[in-house]
Amino acid sequence: MYVYNLTVVVNNEELATWNEWLKNVYLPTVNRSNLVENVRVFKIMDMPEPHYAIHHEQQNPQEMLNFIQDVLSDLLKEAAQQFGEKVLFFGTNLATLTI
Incomplete structure (x- = not known):
């Protein structure tokens, strides 16, 4: 399983707008792409200002790469235009480790 973890730091002033x-916008676009098998949103509990982790799950690494390049990049550009530095994103590629 491959997971693209997108961590989001949201300024309190933008929290309601970002949630909308x-x-x-974000979740419907991701789901319509059919490049991600599952997407889950988590609130990071031990941070003073709102932080979220959005997990995008996919079995196929090429499909995940296609999602990142073709869908996610456009969504992040849109978010940057709308929110500027009041909502920050950073991503991490993860893979399931079999022990």
């Missing part, structure tokens, strides 16, 4: 964007 996540619900009405």
Whole structure:
């Protein structure tokens, strides 16, 4: 399993607007792409300001790469235009470790 973890730091002033964007733009776009098998949103509990982790799950590494290049990059550009530095994103590629 491959997971693209997108960590999001949201300024309190933008929290309500970002939540609406996540619900009405981000998640529907990700789901329509059919390049991600599952997407889950987590609130990071031990941070003073709102932090979230969005997990995008996929079995196929090429499909994950296609998602990152073709879908996610456009969404992050849109978010940068709308929120500027009040909502920050950084991503990490993860793979399941079999022990």
